[in-house]
Amino acid sequence: MKLEEAKQQFINSWGAFGTQWGINRTMAQIHALLLISTVPITQDDIMEQLTISRGNVNMNIRDLIGWGLVERVIVSGERKEYFTADKNIWKVATQIIKERKKRELDPMLKLLGQLENIEDKKEEGAAEFLTVVNDIKKLGGQADTLLDIMIKAEENKFISGVLKIFK
Amino acid sequence: MKLEEAKQQFINSWGAFGTQWGINRTMAQIHALLLISTVPITQDDIMEQLTISRGNVNMNIRDLIGWGLVERVIVSGERKEYFTADKNIWKVATQIIKERKKRELDPMLKLLGQLENIEDKKEEGAAEFLTVVNDIKKLGGQADTLLDIMIKAEENKFISGVLKIFK
DNA sequence: ATTAATTTTCATTATTTACTGAAAGTTCAA
């Protein structure tokens, strides 16, 4: 395989994988493109490389910045804005974890907490319902602590630490 | 909050969370409904509870069975098929991990392996590209082992084991 | 074997989600 071909393949596949994870295809592709760009690039570069519209690039870049995965870069002597993505994959992963935790896990735990406050806990079927809700809450809480540990730990410390016990 | 209200809330929210994770809303709702049903229920029950069509129920139930989250149950003396979901949340979680690993992580690692086989590794920018690809592959590989450990371990063994080192 | 009950399929339709492009907004050099 040629390098250019491999890069294209990487971008496309990254987009496809993104889709499966509930991330929009273009956003994932832009992130992929930035990951394998050795230098910061502009909105026009992205438009050209992925053959998508200016508006599309703009909105998705903003989202990526919102996720903390992409940064604006100022190139002196240049009017245009340039963008880069952090190439440290462990950092990318922890950043994604951090955001998803905030956007999804935390609200879910909050909801489950509310659902436990039903009026008549003696009612037919209430016990079973509460058990399920509480079990999910417990599991979610443990996932939460676990992910916090991952975010704080260094890559090697975390992975090798866990492997140490269980392998 | 009344029990019925809480159940409805649970089903709806579960559907919304599913959407964020790339799982279709209805499938998540059906799973939620089955999770909080104390007894096995039929396709007609699901149609009625969620006010959705027969075809929709049927296809999503089959998907859920394909994910190993739902089972057909035969009720003696009854012509209709009944369905249940495993209520053990840890098992539900490991089952989902197992499936997503198979459907998503494994193919991704395979792809990344292929991308490392580029022809001219001395080419301009090849080194940087290979570094990113290899880093992702390494992280993916570690996630893979980690998830395998989770699948094999008992809930308490796994969580408390990890907490023991890092807390 | 017939038929009534039930499940499955899938072409069509509806809904949701993403993208475009042009207009409005901003920034900054002259």
Add this chain to the structure above:
DNA sequence: TTGAACTTTCAGTAAATAATGAAAATTAAT
């Protein structure tokens, strides 16, 4: 302070995804 370079917004449109419902297939009781 004007206007060219550039960025942002968003109404309209396109594409992707999910749901319907009726017909076909299957199942099992008589």
